[in-house]
Amino acid sequence: MYSLELARSLTVSILTLFLVQGGNLCAADPATKETDLPAVGDTAKDFQLATPKGENVSLSEQLKKGPVVLLVLRGYPEYQCPVCTRQVGQFIANAAKFKKAKASVVMVYPGAAKDLEKRADEFIRDQSLPENFYFLVDPDYKFTNAYHLRWDAKRETAYPSTFVIGTDDKIKYAKISMTHRGRADAKEVLKALDE
Template sequence: MVTIKTVRRFFLFSLVLSLFILNAEVHAAKDSALPAVGDKAKDFELANLKGQKIKLSDELKKGPVVLLVLRGYPGYQCPICTRQVGQFITNAKKLKAAKATVIMVYPGPSKELEKRADEFIHNQSLPDHFQFLIDPDYKFTNAYHLRWDAKRETAYPSTFVIGKDGKIKYAKSSMTHGGRANAKEVLKALGE
């Protein structure tokens, strides 16, 4: 025979179990969410084309960081990435006046990544406060939940402004090829 006491225990057990599951789902969703304003940026270390390792936390000691996540080589050099990088280089003096380091991340499969990255940046003269880093096999891209895992895609093009405290002050990710952050938006975020 089922008693009131048994029903109450079952109800209480079910309630506790439901809350536990809900809490786990909320944490799982947060762990897989795109980085957002107010989040602490995950530290990372990637190499440039000369093999020098660059670490986000080291760059933040100098000042804020503008992080541009490019599409890499999805079977061709992305013309929108080229235009975006050119726009940021054009605004290099303003970015330097804001004491910002610009880190560009070029993701892709490790096979031929250095070759493709060199093709992309070869004709660009990068200012001293710009870093062009490669992300072999999407280690960084996956850690930031920016992997665009579809045919002929690599990463969601994204831009973040990270303050010296490591917190994201500005975040814009596009789930298409367009809709990129421009230098004017980034400079505004740096000034706030």
């Protein structure tokens, strides 16, 4: 009979080798190490991306206005991700609370450059973005790779991630999901902004 400690050890070992995704086992990307991932206390790397309509937005400029909530979506992994759609809708529903916290919400939609703007428009077309929300495209994963969030597997794009970045460029909150689920919700992000 196995002890509880041995069972936990085996579970951790198995999860280290594989990620559970929608009932299927998918090999973890060996190029991504946990130590490479952005973490609380790290200085956030500056970036500049554009909206699907071509308006440039940079992290450094947004931080001059207040803290930034950075939401990394899955982009278009051959379909529009329903979990991303729900998460974005939840954040938009809490727009007044993010504005009260003086926070900008920057959403990044990564993917191959071909048709990315078209797919991004499809994703966001039914949403009306509040003034403190920015929806940006990441063609060919330039940002995603710089942040070590590339999920380089078939029908994958990026690890869904959420960060709160303070005006001092430091990451105050980080949640990176190695599956399609396990996303940060608006309530926990608002709590992190309040701390």
